[in-house]
Amino acid sequence: MTSLTLALSKGRILEDCLPMLDRLGLAPAGDIDRLLRVPSRDPNLHFLIIRPTDVPTYVEHGAADLGIVGKDVLMEHGGEALYEPMDLDIAKCRLSIAVVKGSPFDRPPGTPTTLRRRVRVATKYPEITRRFFAARGEQVEIIKLYGSMELAPLVGLADLIVDLVATGNTLKANGLVETEIICQVSSRVVVNKASMKMKHAALRDLLARLQTLRAAA
Numbered sequence: 320m321t322s323l324t325l326a327l328s329k330g331r332i333l334e335d336c337l338p339m340l341d342r343l344g345l346a347p348a349g350d351i352d353r354l355l356r357v358p359s360r361d362p363n364l365h366f367l368i369i370r371p372t373d374v375p376t377y378v379e380h381g382a383a384d385l386g387i388v389g390k391d392v393l394m395e396h397g398g399e400a401l402y403e404p405m406d407l408d409i410a411k412c413r414l415s416i417a418v419v420k421g422s423p424f425d426r427p428p429g430t431p432t433t434l435r436r437r438v439r440v441a442t443k444y445p446e447i448t449r450r451f452f453a454a455r456g457e458q459v460e461i462i463k464l465y466g467s468m469e470l471a472p473l474v475g476l477a478d479l480i481v482d483l484v485a486t487g488n489t490l491k492a493n494g495l496v497e498t499e500i501i502c503q504v505s506s507r508v509v510v511n512k513a514s515m516k517m518k519h520a521a522l523r524d525l526l527a528r529l530q531t532l533r534a535a536a
């Protein structure tokens with residue numbers, strides 16, 4: 320039998336995936352809090368439990384045959400080297416622009432700025448942000464952060480943020496408002512292109528099983 324390696328994004332996506340994998344009889348058979356390479360209840364499937372931002376890299380290089388990762392991470396990484404056959408419709412949120420409520424930046428999208436400097440945007444997604452503003456003919460100064468983006472405009476580090484929003488509770492709690500949605504986000508299955516050829520039957524079966532869950536949801 321062909322064996323497959325599936326890279327799972329640690330954190331929120333892993334938690335959302337576990338019930339799905341369990342229903343397919345593919346739950347991890349090991350301590351997912353400690354082990355980085357975990358067998359599943361199916362002897363032909365192993366999991367790698369890794370940081371979300373590392374999933375596209377592992378799959379692209381063939382260290383994993385497939386992976387589950389947020390569309391946000393894929394767009395930032397650039398997904399051209401991977402197949403993206405399925406939207407799992409889990410870990411749903413959106414990538415948005417937000418500003419301090421009532422600040423000079425709290426205005427309709429695309430309003431020309433009167434600033435003598437570039438608008439400063441704090442984000443974990445510099446590539447998506449650069450492309451988004453460039454497509455509108457705006458050059459912005461991007462400040463790369465690794466978390467807690469909501470803090471940046473409160474302490475004068477940035478004018479705007481580009482961050483994930485789901486319920487909107489984090490923005491609200493910090494006195495921020497969403498001014499524009501850049502894109503909707505959900506978790507996707509990505510597949511290594513060589514694996515898709517060499518392990519076609521095994522991958523097709525696993526994708527079909529994941530698809531039945533989607534259809535039943």
Ligand SMILES: Nc1ncnc2c1ncn2[C@@H]1O[C@H](COP(=O)(O)OP(=O)(O)OP(=O)(O)O)[C@@H](O)[C@H]1O
Nearest residue numbers: 330331332370371372389390391410411412483485
């Ligand atoms: N509030 C949210 N609601 C729903 N999905 C979310 C939310 N925040 C993030 N996600 C999705 O889950 C993915 C992983 O988010 P999570 O917060 O678990 O990890 P992280 O802290 O971003 O990872 P890292 O450890 O690499 O910084 C994101 O890439 C996105 O696709």
Ligand SMILES: O=P(O)(O)OC[C@H]1O[C@H](OP(=O)(O)OP(=O)(O)O)[C@H](O)[C@@H]1O
Nearest residue numbers: 466467482483484485486487488489490
């Ligand atoms: O709209 P909400 O439902 O409040 O969710 C949005 C929050 O969720 C994510 O953060 P997360 O909890 O993953 O923390 P992190 O950015 O520090 O990883 C995101 O970066 C927002 O801060």
